[in-house]
Amino acid sequence: MTGQVRTVDGRVAGRRGQATRQKLLDCLSEMLSSSPYRDVKVIDVARKAGTSPATFYQYFPDVEGAVLEIAEQMAAEGAGLTELLEGRSWTGKAGWQTAQELVDGFLDFWRKNDAILRVVDLGAAEGDKRFYKIRMKILNSVNNSLTNTVKELQAKGKVDKDVSPAAMAGSLVAMLAAVASHQKGFQSWGVKQAELKPNLALLVHMGVTGRKPTR
Amino acid sequence: MTGQVRTVDGRVAGRRGQATRQKLLDCLSEMLSSSPYRDVKVIDVARKAGTSPATFYQYFPDVEGAVLEIAEQMAAEGAGLTELLEGRSWTGKAGWQTAQELVDGFLDFWRKNDAILRVVDLGAAEGDKRFYKIRMKILNSVNNSLTNTVKELQAKGKVDKDVSPAAMAGSLVAMLAAVASHQKGFQSWGVKQAELKPNLALLVHMGVTGRKPTR
DNA sequence: CGGTAAGCTGACGGCATGACAGGACAAGTG
DNA sequence: CACTTGTCCTGTCATGCCGTCAGCTTACCG
Structure with missing residues (x-):
């Protein structure tokens, strides 16, 4: 390949x-x-x-070329993030756990690769399609999965019809990525990791299912 | 001064x-x-x-020094974002409108200053305290206001006790900032602005009040 | 008009860039 | 072992940007 x-x-x-x-x-x-x-x-x-x-x-x-190479390697690993969502349930207590594990896995991955992800984020924001594509590759696995989940729940009538699954999933994924890349910032903002994760999980759960989780 | x-x-x-x-x-x-x-x-x-x-x-x-200057000017304008929240209600239809206007104002500000904000974000993520401070200055106005709102609602028993106001507010603000800086990305993801905004507003409303909005 | 401080620039040593040709090295061949 | 071949690395060079300085020009003021 x-x-x-x-x-x-x-x-x-x-x-x-x-x-x-x-x-x-x-x-x-x-x-x-x-x-x-x-x-x-x-x-x-x-x-x-x-x-x-x-x-x-x-x-x-040049330097950029080498950075792209590193990013590509990381993106390949990042495809493994899909596992955080494949075959998971979003109902009842299992749903709460799914949300928690997604947040956990996401933040871990980001912390492990924070340096290169910063640069990828910059490149993408600057409009460089190569960086943008890599960013997609990482986020898409999670994003697609979330989008489908929302669609299914919507079909069953459990989520409001005027929610756009793609927009909702994209917003949640963007949130996770942003919080992850500013984890240190949050700490000096007086917010501890232990508080942060449940709140993110809560937002994810509410965004996907439209309901508060049962813990 | x-x-x-x-x-x-x-x-x-x-x-x-x-x-x-x-x-x-x-x-x-x-x-x-x-x-x-x-x-x-x-x-x-x-x-x-x-x-x-x-x-x-x-x-x-050096270049960085000049960038800091520009960022400082922008941060001064950005303090005006507080108006989006001051004296607003978070109950009933008014609450839905507050959320919508917050999202609108935030995205506008970001689009107007996207180039410099990219660099500030990078600097902050790289751990530069000067950039981090500027980022705080912009986000704090919104963040503090949201934190207080959550605290108040929590005191009235309308929001779960185990929600950390600071973490929740920070997560929502980070989400808005992230989505704003990748607005173009969302478009080529097949998500239209018109769909994006209501979804963000929905997440903000649910995050702050713990409930779905009444529209 | 002369003094003083602000404002700007030419020029320079220093360093990073990116290209090339040629030397070092490992592996295979007679 | 000598020889060949192809891979791999580096010394060197022209070019261009960085960051600094002395010195020139401009504006203001008594």
């Missing part, structure tokens, strides 16, 4: 080359966690990887 | 100087709308303003 890994000038990369490439990606990833995106320089990444800037340019057109 | 405008080397700016300074800010602002934050260069801003890079450095320590 992914095809062969290639250098910028078209040659296929061997075992050694791929190792170097991956090391550069790892170092870039680390760099993104510790310094502002704007200040990440090719030369620093190369130095950290114990190689030269020229090597970097052999594998990536 | 703001004191005199000063150059980097400590001189006070006169009429002419302030005009140049403002022109640089305007050009930077325009630049942020049209090109990625990472690619905004001092020399481009200076050229656009019909001046030299050296002049830029006379008024700002």
Whole structure:
């Protein structure tokens, strides 16, 4: 599916080359966690990887290109978020648990990948379609699942007809993503993680089912 | 309160100087709308303003410093968002209208200032306290007001006791901000503005009051 | 008109970028 | 072992942006 890994000038990369490439990606990833995106320089990444800037340019057109690569890897993992929703029930106590586990899983994933997700978010907001697509890829798994759930409940008459399933799901997913990327902010706002999660779960549950959960 | 405008080397700016300074800010602002934050260069801003890079450095320590200035100006305007909530009712039809107007005003403000808000969001997410403070300044007006409303309703027994007002308000505000900054994204997701707003209002209303609105 | 401070810029060393050609290295072949 | 081949890395270079300084121009004031 992914095809062969290639250098910028078209040659296929061997075992050694791929190792170097991956090391550069790892170092870039680390760099993104510790310094502002704007200040990440090719030369620093190369130095950290114990190689030269020229090597970097052999594998990536520029910093952005490498970031896209990292984001792509993360998006592949992120597809696993679907499991948080597949075959889950949204009724009764099970529904409350579904909501809680969704929030939990989502926040965990975001915390694990916060640095790269920040950059993806920026790129998407700036209108870059490549970043936007990656963001979609991650959120779509959750979003589609939520959209379908709302549609089903709507068909059964359990949710108001004038709710737009896609808009509702999108809003909830956007909320989760936003809260996740500002988790530290909330803490210094005087809100503790332990308080945050139940509230998010509550909002998700009410948004999807239109009702308060039974706990 | 703001004191005199000063150059980097400590001189006070006169009429002419302030005009140049403002022109640089305007050009930077325009630049942020049209090109990625990472690619905004001092020399481009200076050229656009019909001046030299050296002049830029006379008024700002670097690009980030100038961005903070623009953000500060915007934050001052953003304090006006409080009006969307002051003295509003959250009961009955009036409550539904309050929620709708909050969503409307919020999305408008964000769309007007999307370029600079993107950068502020990034800075805050990266842990820069100066950007974080500005983000707070904008969101706090709405956040505090919502927090108080939830507290009051809770005191009257109309909202569950185990809801944390601060967490709930923060989550809702984060949702509004996130949806606002990805408005274009929603559109290509197949969700229309007209559908989005009522759904956001619904979530806000349910989050604050714990009940579905009466329309 | 002369003094003073504000305002602007040319020019410079320093550093990142991105391209290239060539050297180092591993693996296969006779 | 010598030789070949193809991959992989780096030294080096032209280019362009960064951030600073001394010095020139402009505006204001007595």
